[in-house]
Amino acid sequence: MCGVFGIHGHDEASNIGYLGMHALQHRGQESAGLVAVDEGKLRRHVAMGLVSDAFDRDVLARLPGRTAIGHVRYSTAGSSELRNAQPFLFEYAGGAISIAHNGNLVNAQELRAELEAQGSIFQTSSDTEVIVHLMAKAKEPDVLGRLQAALRRVRGAYSLILLTNDEKMIGVRDPNGFRPLVIGRLKDAYVLSSETSSFDLVEAEFIREMDPGEIVVIEKGGMTSHRLPPESVTKPTCCVFEHVYFARPDSLVNGKSVYRAREKMGMRLAQEHPVEADVVIAVPDSGVPAAIGYSRESGIPFEMGLIRSHYVGRTFIEPQDSIRHFGVRLKLSPVRSIVDGKRIVVVDDSLVRGTTSRKIVKMLRNAGAREVHMRISAPPTTHPCFYGIDTPTRSELVAASHSIEEIGRYVTSDSLAYLSHAGMMTAVGAATGGEGYCSACFTGEYPVALGEGSLVQLRTSRVAR
Numbered sequence: 001m002c003g004v005f006g007i008h009g010h011d012e013a014s015n016i017g018y019l020g021m022h023a024l025q026h027r028g029q030e031s032a033g034l035v036a037v038d039e040g041k042l043r044r045h046v047a048m049g050l051v052s053d054a055f056d057r058d059v060l061a062r063l064p065g066r067t068a069i070g071h072v073r074y075s076t077a078g079s080s081e082l083r084n085a086q087p088f089l090f091e092y093a094g095g096a097i098s099i100a101h102n103g104n105l106v107n108a109q110e111l112r113a114e115l116e117a118q119g120s121i122f123q124t125s126s127d128t129e130v131i132v133h134l135m136a137k138a139k140e141p142d143v144l145g146r147l148q149a150a151l152r153r154v155r156g157a158y159s160l161i162l163l164t165n166d167e168k169m170i171g172v173r174d175p176n177g178f179r180p181l182v183i184g185r186l187k188d189a190y191v192l193s194s195e196t197s198s199f200d201l202v203e204a205e206f207i208r209e210m211d212p213g214e215i216v217v218i219e220k221g222g223m224t225s226h227r228l229p230p231e232s233v234t235k236p237t238c239c240v241f242e243h244v245y246f247a248r249p250d251s252l253v254n255g256k257s258v259y260r261a262r263e264k265m266g267m268r269l270a271q272e273h274p275v276e277a278d279v280v281i282a283v284p285d286s287g288v289p290a291a292i293g294y295s296r297e298s299g300i301p302f303e304m305g306l307i308r309s310h311y312v313g314r315t316f317i318e319p320q321d322s323i324r325h326f327g328v329r330l331k332l333s334p335v336r337s338i339v340d341g342k343r344i345v346v347v348d349d350s351l352v353r354g355t356t357s358r359k360i361v362k363m364l365r366n367a368g369a370r371e372v373h374m375r376i377s378a379p380p381t382t383h384p385c386f387y388g389i390d391t392p393t394r395s396e397l398v399a400a401s402h403s404i405e406e407i408g409r410y411v412t413s414d415s416l417a418y419l420s421h422a423g424m425m426t427a428v429g430a431a432t433g434g435e436g437y438c439s440a441c442f443t444g445e446y447p448v449a450l451g452e453g454s455l456v457q458l459r460t461s462r463v464a465r
């Protein structure tokens with residue numbers, strides 16, 4: 001769960017980078033960083049917290065140059081501390097290089113152990129650093145060759161932006177294309193970003209998505225496209241959860257509008273699981289498009305029955321259970337005049353531990369709801385993600401060990417129903433069976449073999465029935 005942004009060839013590179021990161025803030029709120037290059041020197045600023053807290057005018061003024069890359073982070077590998085904040089900056093025999101990574105490598109633990117045994121000294125606990133060490137050890141003469149050699153060894157999810165001291169900006173999307181990465185133009189400058197939402201903010205024109213397994217090198221003469229080593233090219237499996245929850249609804253992901261995909265999920269949900277009710281409400285913000293779809297399909301009016309405070313972060317983000325429980329009330333409150341005496345359909349995009357739904361049902365009943373019907377616009381989350389979405393261990397995923405009826409009793413709703421896997425895939429425009437997408441969090445079918453570390457986690461997390 002991270003966002004990456006880069007701009008090459010613009011007089012205000014770090015200012016644009018700052019804005020681009022703003023529009024990716026939903027992808028990570030733990031730390032933010034920018035690296036800019038000027039006359040062969042890379043300068044870096046990273047800080048914990050939100051983009052608006054991490055940067056001010058003075059900080060940005062200390063990052064001169066026409067090319068910059070940025071990163072917003074939420075840790076899925078490596079702990080939450082400043083030394084793990086990206087972009088990283090390293091010096092090696094090939095020069096200075098900076099790297100920003102969205103995704104998660106599944107074999108980082110093994111590679112790190114191997115590199116450490118050979119004498120590498122790691123500065124962070126992040127999986128990303130493995131790529132830089134592999135590049136430093138590679139024998140190839142140029143940065144592209146070193147990068148290709150390094151990526152031949154790693155497995156998993158990586159959308160990367162790199163920046164060199166000779167002002168090359170390099171974008172990489174892993175062979176499966178798990179995480180998004182898009183290319184745009186801002187006048188003569190090139191921009192790379194996790195999501196098109198940042199292009200709209202900086203007024204860049206969307207050119208295209210990077211292909212899975214593609215490397216683009218952007219330098220003074222323009223952009224060239226290269227491939228990852230052919231032996232690593234596999235079938236594309238973009239993350240379906242980007243559409244379900246993670247990406248911003250105003251972005252295009254995998255060629256599709258995230259808003260429209262969510263709306264269709266809601267429409268399908270209404271077809272699959274209709275219910276007699278007076279009003280459809282959403283769990284804001286991520287549940288809103290699906291709730292609108294449910295309302296449109298069912299003919300039951302949509303209302304804003306829950307109001308979200310925008311001054312607290314996403315509740316899931318807080319690490320401690322005690323805070324998360326409190327956080328739901330801090331974040332959401334019911335509108336009594338909409339809810340009182342009514343039969344309510346509540347649409348949320350996903351149900352992970354069940355904590356949020358349980359609190360919401362209670363909240364709505366306290367506000368006078370006569371019936372509360374939970375509808376989830378994705379299938380039950382049964383497996384953890386090892387490709388870069390923050391999901392708890394298997395034992396904490398309520399659907400890993402409980403039937404839908406049991407979960408319904410836990411959340412105390414009058415009914416609970418989920419969108420089917422086929423319904424979700426139809427909504428994102430995939431063929432039945434989900435060709436082209438990774439939906440391992442709903443099926444347990446991991447498209448890239450997991451490394452030892454991830455397998456241990458899967459095996460050891462007890463699933464009690």
Ligand code: AMP
Binds near residue numbers: 314317348
């Ligand atoms: P839970 O209370 O654990 O069932 O969490 C469900 C809520 O968390 C839903 O409202 C989702 O929109 C949201 N959610 C689902 N996945 C994530 C995630 N990876 N990070 C943050 N929030 C999430």
